[in-house]
Amino acid sequence: MRLLECVPNISEGRDPDKIASIAGEVTKHKKVRLLNISSDRDHHRSVFTFVGEPEAVKEAALAFTLKAIELIDMREHKGEHPRLGAVDVVPFVPIHGVEMAEAVGIARELGKDLGKAGIPIFYYEEAALKSGRRELPAIRKGEYEGLNEKLEDPEWKPDEGPAVFSPKSGATVVGARFPLVAYNVNLKSQDLNLAKEIARKVRFKDGGFPHVRAMGVELSAKSGSASGGKEKRLVQVSMNLTNYQVTNIPKVYDFIETEALKHGVEVDGSEIVGLIPLAVLEGIARHYLKYPQFSTEQVIEQRILEFE
Amino acid sequence: MRLLECVPNISEGRDPDKIASIAGEVTKHKKVRLLNISSDRDHHRSVFTFVGEPEAVKEAALAFTLKAIELIDMREHKGEHPRLGAVDVVPFVPIHGVEMAEAVGIARELGKDLGKAGIPIFYYEEAALKSGRRELPAIRKGEYEGLNEKLEDPEWKPDEGPAVFSPKSGATVVGARFPLVAYNVNLKSQDLNLAKEIARKVRFKDGGFPHVRAMGVELSAKSGSASGGKEKRLVQVSMNLTNYQVTNIPKVYDFIETEALKHGVEVDGSEIVGLIPLAVLEGIARHYLKYPQFSTEQVIEQRILEFE
Numbered sequence: 001m002r003l004l005e006c007v008p009n010i011s012e013g014r015d016p017d018k019i020a021s022i023a024g025e026v027t028k029h030k031k032v033r034l035l036n037i038s039s040d041r042d043h044h045r046s047v048f049t050f051v052g053e054p055e056a057v058k059e060a061a062l063a064f065t066l067k068a069i070e071l072i073d074m075r076e077h078k079g080e081h082p083r084l085g086a087v088d089v090v091p092f093v094p095i096h097g098v099e100m101a102e103a104v105g106i107a108r109e110l111g112k113d114l115g116k117a118g119i120p121i122f123y124y125e126e127a128a129l130k131s132g133r134r135e136l137p138a139i140r141k142g143e144y145e146g147l148n149e150k151l152e153d154p155e156w157k158p159d160e161g162p163a164v165f166s167p168k169s170g171a172t173v174v175g176a177r178f179p180l181v182a183y184n185v186n187l188k189s190q191d192l193n194l195a196k197e198i199a200r201k202v203r204f205k206d207g208g209f210p211h212v213r214a215m216g217v218e219l220s221a222k223s224g225s226a227s228g229g230k231e232k233r234l235v236q237v238s239m240n241l242t243n244y245q246v247t248n249i250p251k252v253y254d255f256i257e258t259e260a261l262k263h264g265v266e267v268d269g270s271e272i273v274g275l276i277p278l279a280v281l282e283g284i285a286r287h288y289l290k291y292p293q294f295s296t297e298q299v300i301e302q303r304i305l306e307f308e
Numbered sequence: 309m310r311l312l313e314c315v316p317n318i319s320e321g322r323d324p325d326k327i328a329s330i331a332g333e334v335t336k337h338k339k340v341r342l343l344n345i346s347s348d349r350d351h352h353r354s355v356f357t358f359v360g361e362p363e364a365v366k367e368a369a370l371a372f373t374l375k376a377i378e379l380i381d382m383r384e385h386k387g388e389h390p391r392l393g394a395v396d397v398v399p400f401v402p403i404h405g406v407e408m409a410e411a412v413g414i415a416r417e418l419g420k421d422l423g424k425a426g427i428p429i430f431y432y433e434e435a436a437l438k439s440g441r442r443e444l445p446a447i448r449k450g451e452y453e454g455l456n457e458k459l460e461d462p463e464w465k466p467d468e469g470p471a472v473f474s475p476k477s478g479a480t481v482v483g484a485r486f487p488l489v490a491y492n493v494n495l496k497s498q499d500l501n502l503a504k505e506i507a508r509k510v511r512f513k514d515g516g517f518p519h520v521r522a523m524g525v526e527l528s529a530k531s532g533s534a535s536g537g538k539e540k541r542l543v544q545v546s547m548n549l550t551n552y553q554v555t556n557i558p559k560v561y562d563f564i565e566t567e568a569l570k571h572g573v574e575v576d577g578s579e580i581v582g583l584i585p586l587a588v589l590e591g592i593a594r595h596y597l598k599y600p601q602f603s604t605e606q607v608i609e610q611r612i613l614e615f616e
Contacts, residue, residue, distance in 0.1 A: 005608070033615050035608065051608060095608055253597060269598040278609040281589040288596040289561060290577040296609075300313070300343065300359060300403055301586040305609055307341045308616060 001308040002097035003277075004054040004106065005179070006061045008090040010068045011077050011170075013039040013046050018071045023048065025063040031056040035275065044079030045088070049275065054098055058106045061090060062113050065172070069119065074144055074170045082140050084122075084147060085170025089136060091125065092176045095277045096305075100126055103176035111174045115160025120151060123159045124175035133159075136173060144170045178211075181241040181280060182273035183249055185256045186234045189265040192218050195235035198259045202237065202252055209251060211243035234268055244280050250287035278302060309616040310405035311585075312362040312414065313487070314369045316398040318376045319385050319478075321347040321354050326379045331356065333371040339364040343583065352387030353396070357583065362406055366414045369398060370421050373480070377427065382452055382478045390448050392430075392455060393478025397444060399433070400484045403585045404604075404613075408434055411484035419482045423468025428459060431467045432483035441467075444481060452478045486519075489549040489588060490581035491557055493564045494542045497573040500526050503543035506567045510545065510560055517559060519551035542576055552588050558595035586610060 012018050019039060026034045032052035039046040050060060065087045072086035090110065092103045107127040115121050128134045142150050148165040150156045157163050158171065187195060195216030200206045203214035219236050237256050241247055249272075257267050272280075278296050286294045296302045320326050327347060334342045340360035347354040358368060373395045380394035398418065400411045415435040423429050436442045450458050456473040458464045465471050466479065495503060503524030508514045511522035527544050545564050549555055557580075565575050580588075590604045604610045 001612075003608070003612070033612050035611050051612060249597065267598055269600070271599055272597075272602065272606060275606055275608050275611065278586075278589075278607050281586075281593055281607065284593050284596065285589055288592065289557065290575055291579055292577075294580065298580060298583055299586050299589065300311070300583050301604075301610060301613055303343050303583065304309075304311070304341050304359060304616075305613060308612075 001305045002053055003051050003095035004057045004098050005051045005093040005095050006057050007049050009047050009088045011045055011083050011086050011088055012072050013044045014041055019046055022068045025067045026050045026060045029056060029060040032060040043081035045081050054102055054106050058109055061110055069169045073168050075167050082143050084140050084144055085172050087172045089173040093179050107174050107176045111160045114172060119161050119169055120158035120171040121160035122173045124173050125177040127175040129159050139173050147171055178243040179277050181244050181276055183241055184236050184238045185270045186236050186268040187260050187265050188268045189235055190233050192235050194263055195237050198256055199237050202255060209247040211246050213240040248283035250284055309613045310361055311359050311403035312365045312406050312411060313359045313401040313403050314365050315357050317355050317396045319353055319391050319394050319396055320380050321352045322349055327354055330376045333375045334358045334368045337364060337368040340368040351389035353389050362410055362414050366418055369418055377477045381476050383475050390451055392448050392452055393480050395480045397481040401487050415482050415484045419468045422480060427469050427477055428466035428479040429468035430481045432481050433485040435483040437467050447481050455479055486551040487585050489552050489584055491549055492544050492546045493578045494544050494576040495568050495573050496576045497543055498541050500543050502571055503545055506564055507545050510563060517555040519554050521548040556591035558592055
């Protein structure tokens with residue numbers, strides 16, 4: 001079973017009936033698996049994660065988007081999170097056995113279909129057609145409220161669909177990206193500056209590892225010690241690894257551990273937030289076991305999936 | 309999807325038609341996946357690996373065994389590997405979401421069915437009913453050629469089926485065990501005694517880690533260097549981890565690395581032979597990332613399997 005993931009974000013985080021009805025367009029697809037729905041009342045926004053064979057995921061994404069556009073009216077939408085439309089952004093993510101080029105192809109197919117349905121479409125990240133449209137914040141600048149004006153600017157002619165503002169639906173950003181690994185390393189220290197300094201060294205924009213975003217943050221964790229649940233204050237290097245095939249967890253973990261030890265500080269622990277592809281674990285085993293040939297094909301569960 | 313594995317060994321390693329015909333009893337089960345067939349001409353023996361929901365695997369194992377018993381005649385069998393019958397041993401192995409007690413129950417169901425079909429059955433390992441029958445070599449002692457005499461000994465009354473020697477089929481050993489992880493660590497050294505010394509320290513019978521068998525061996529590996537494919541001689545600590553939930557790879561890897569470094573020797577690399585359950589990787593991530601809460605539930609591929 002080849003696996004493509006779709007992680008659409010919609011501007012509805014409060015009405016469970018609407019959310020369920022939109023989700024139903026995915027669950028009724030027999031070959032697509034809806035893994036997660038995460039709704040936020042304050043953001044008035046929901047993020048869906050579903051996965052399956054590329055063609056099936058594309059079909060589900062189209063049905064999902066059309067249903068969301070039918071049920072959501074942006075004229076009534078207020079929320080803290082930046083957004084451009086009822087279906088704000090639809091990224092496709094290659095998980096297993098799918099090349100990025102195919103994910104881009106699927107994104108463009110969906111974009112064309114939605115464009116024909118009258119929605120202005122912008123392609124972003126790996127599916128971007130213009131260099132100024134790679135980054136989501138650039139496309140989303142001005143938000144829904146500024147979209148009418150933006151669409152009048154020839155610079156912002158949509159990649160698909162009409163350059164016409166639809167007050168009910170706004171616009172949709174469609175694209176393809178690598179899986180994002182949200183990964184945090186906790187340091188046995190209360191020194192926020194140390195966490196910030198290490199974050200600077202590890203992140204790409206300040207000369208660190210490619211495809212790594214990082215920041216130093218303070219966090220409090222309940223200690224499990226017998227001393228009675230005292231709060232243990234720690235600092236954390238919080239990261240997004242945006243292409244684990246280039247920079248995977250072991251590289252940043254080992255680097256952070258070494259940097260912290262230079263200041264006499266140990267790693268308390270680390271954590272992965274959310275879901276990861278099995279290939280992330282493959283990379284961990286290859287590195288720590290000095291076993292570069294290790295393959296997920298040696299994992300029974302992966303072998304079973306190949307029958308599906 | 310809960311996963312039980314079955315790894316039957318049969319006394320036929322030469323006739324591809326017979327092997328395919330016996331394998332067909334597994335592949336025709338829609339809910340069981342045949343992952344591997346490994347046949348050895350010299351041993352005149354084949355090992356099958358198949359996996360699926362416990363009840364489906366039990367049904368497939370029964371059909372498989374009856375077909376093998378029909379097609380194999382032990383009176384014509386010569387091979388280097390010790391064996392007791394046409395279907396020599398049928399171990400059930402819990403892989404995911406299955407407790408050992410359930411695997412034992414499945415083994416006993418199969419044993420009863422085969423007993424009724426007239427095959428003397430001995431239960432071994434976790435399914436053993438007598439302490440002297442836990443280990444396969446003890447049961448197999450005397451082999452097929454000594455089975456007639458063995459069955460006349462009240463001490464060796466079968467656990468199921470008649471205490472009657474069937475010259476065509478011999479007897480079958482049925483049981484349940486944990487997944488076996490065949491794991492080797494290569495040392496940058498030609499000192500076989502060092503590998504043997506470390507193997508002694510790591511293996512359980514000499515005071516090492518529980519559920520670890522180990523030996524030191526010499527191996528030759530083609531070096532991938534630019535110097536022209538010169539042979540690089542190394543020594544290896546070769547292990548079987550018979551319960552990775554008690555002693556997983558990181559424990560033995562880190563121990564061997566530390567012991568070797570005491571002699572100024574580095575680890576060259578390591579390797580896993582054959583298939584492993586995903587939970588083995590879970591243990592690797594938990595240890596090396598200092599992330600004890602890490603769960604395979606965070607792996608997309610595992611989440612998909614749960615729909616199947």
